[in-house]
Amino acid sequence: xxxxxxxxxxxxxxxxxxxxxxxxxxxxxxxxxxxxxxxxxxxxxxxxxxxxxxxxxxxxxxxxxxxxxxxxxxxxxxxxxxxxxxxxxxxxxxxxxxxxxxxxxxxxxxxxxxxxxxxxxxxxxxxxxxxxxxxxxxxxxxxxxxxxxxxxxxxxxxxxx
Amino acid sequence: xxxxxxxxxxxxxxxxxxxxxxxxxxxxxxxxxxxxxxxxxxxxxxxxxxxxxxxxxxxxxxxxxxxxxxxxxxxxxxxxxxxxxxxxxxxxxxxxxxxxxxxxxxxxxxxxxxxxxxxxxxxxxxxxxxxxxxxxxxxxxxxxxxxxxxxxxxxxxxxxx
DNA sequence: TTTCGCGTCATACTTTCGGGTGATTTAGCG
DNA sequence: CGCTAAATCACCCGAAAGTATGACGCGAAA
Numbered sequence: 001x002x003x004x005x006x007x008x009x010x011x012x013x014x015x016x017x018x019x020x021x022x023x024x025x026x027x028x029x030x031x032x033x034x035x036x037x038x039x040x041x042x043x044x045x046x047x048x049x050x051x052x053x054x055x056x057x058x059x060x061x062x063x064x065x066x067x068x069x070x071x072x073x074x075x076x077x078x079x080x081x082x083x084x085x086x087x088x089x090x091x092x093x094x095x096x097x098x099x100x101x102x103x104x105x106x107x108x109x110x111x112x113x114x115x116x117x118x119x120x121x122x123x124x125x126x127x128x129x130x131x132x133x134x135x136x137x138x139x140x141x142x143x144x145x146x147x148x149x150x151x152x153x154x155x156x157x158x159x160x161x
Numbered sequence: 162x163x164x165x166x167x168x169x170x171x172x173x174x175x176x177x178x179x180x181x182x183x184x185x186x187x188x189x190x191x192x193x194x195x196x197x198x199x200x201x202x203x204x205x206x207x208x209x210x211x212x213x214x215x216x217x218x219x220x221x222x223x224x225x226x227x228x229x230x231x232x233x234x235x236x237x238x239x240x241x242x243x244x245x246x247x248x249x250x251x252x253x254x255x256x257x258x259x260x261x262x263x264x265x266x267x268x269x270x271x272x273x274x275x276x277x278x279x280x281x282x283x284x285x286x287x288x289x290x291x292x293x294x295x296x297x298x299x300x301x302x303x304x305x306x307x308x309x310x311x312x313x314x315x316x317x318x319x320x321x322x
Numbered sequence: 323t324t325t326c327g328c329g330t331c332a333t334a335c336t337t338t339c340g341g342g343t344g345a346t347t348t349a350g351c352g
Numbered sequence: 353c354g355c356t357a358a359a360t361c362a363c364c365c366g367a368a369a370g371t372a373t374g375a376c377g378c379g380a381a382a
Contacts, residue, residue: 277368277369278369279368293369293370296369307369
C-alpha cells in the first residue's frame with residue numbers, strides 16, 4: 001500500500017523530485033568547492049558565471065519538459081463520404097402513423113446528432129426534465145428502450161436523415 | 162544608414178542583446194555585492210542559491226521566448242458525395258488512420274445496432290468491463306464522449322453501415 | 323530480450339439515462 | 353363551456369453508461 005502510494009507520488013512528481021535532488025547535490029558540491037575558492041577568491045566571477053550558465057541551461061531544460069508546447073494550427077481538409085442520393089424528406093406518413101409530434105421529432109433529430117439530454121435542453125431552451133419526457137414518449141412510440149435504438153429505428157423509418 | 166543597420170540588427174537580436182546586457186549588469190552587481198560577502202562569507206550558499214534560482218527563471222523565460230511553436234494539424238471535414246447506393250464497404254483507410262482495431266470496430270458495429278454494453282458483452286462472449294474498455298478507446302479515437310456521437314461519427318466516416 | 327499494441331478483466335467512482343408518476347398551461351375543437 | 357392533445361416541468365430511483373486507473377497475457381516487432 002505505502003509502496004504503491006509512494007510509487008504513485010513519485011511518478012506524478014518525478015520532475016520536481018529530480019530537480020530538487022539535483023539542486024541539493026549541486027549546492028553540496030559547491031560548498032565543497034568553496035574551500036578552494038576561498039583561497040583564490042578573485043575567481044569568483046568565473047564561478048558565478050558558471051553557475052549562471054548552468055542554471056540557465058537547467059531552466060531551459062525545465063521549461064522544455066514542463067510547459068505545454070505552443071501550437072500553431074494548420075488546417076488540412078479531408079473528404080468525408082456522405083451517401084447523398086438526393087434531398088432528405090421526412091417520412092410524414094410514418095410520423096403521423098406513429099403519432100410523433102413535431103417537437104418530439106426535433107428532440108429526436110438532436111439526439112441523433114449525438115447531443116446529451118442536457119445539451120438538447122439547452123438547444124431548445126427547455127428544461128432537462130422536458131427533454132426526458134419527450135424522449136420517453138419517443139421511445140414508447142418507436143417501441144425502443146434507448147436513444148441509440150431510437151436513432152437506429154428512426155433512420156430506418158426515414159424519420160431523420 | 163548606419164542607424165538603420167543598427168536598428169535592424171537590434172530588432173533581429175533583441176533577445177540576445179538584452180540577455181547579454183542583463184547578464185553583464187548582474188555580474189557587475191554581484192561584483193559590488195561581493196565586498197559585503199567577503200565579510201560575512203558564510204552566507205555564500207544563500208548567494209549561490211539566489212543566483213541559481215534567478216538564472217533558472219531566466220532560462221525558463223528564454224525557453225518560452227525562443228521555442229519554435231509546434232504545428233498541430235487540424236483536420237476539417239469536407240463532404241464528398243458518393244453515388245454508391247449499393248453495398249457498403251468499410252473505409253479501411255480511415256480505420257487505419259484512426260488506429261481503430263478490428264475488435265473495436267466489432268463493438269462499434271453492435272453499439273450502432275442499438276445494443277447495450279451488456280448485450281454486446283454477451284454477443285462477443287466477453288465481460289461487461291471489456292466492452293466498456295473497448296468503447297472508451299473508441300470514444301477517444303473518434304474524439305467523442307458518448308455512444309450516440311460515436312455512431313454518428315462512424316457513419317460519416319463510413320466505418321459502419 | 324525488451325518493447326509495444328491488443329485484448330482481456332477489475333474496482334471504484336461520477337454522470338447520464340430512462341421509467342414512473344403527477345402537475346400546470348396553452349391551444350384547438352365540438 | 354368542457355374536453356383533449358401537446359408542451360412544459362418536477363421529484364424520485366434504479367440501471368446503464370462513461371471515467372480513471374491498474375493489471376495480466378500474448379504475439380509481433382525492434
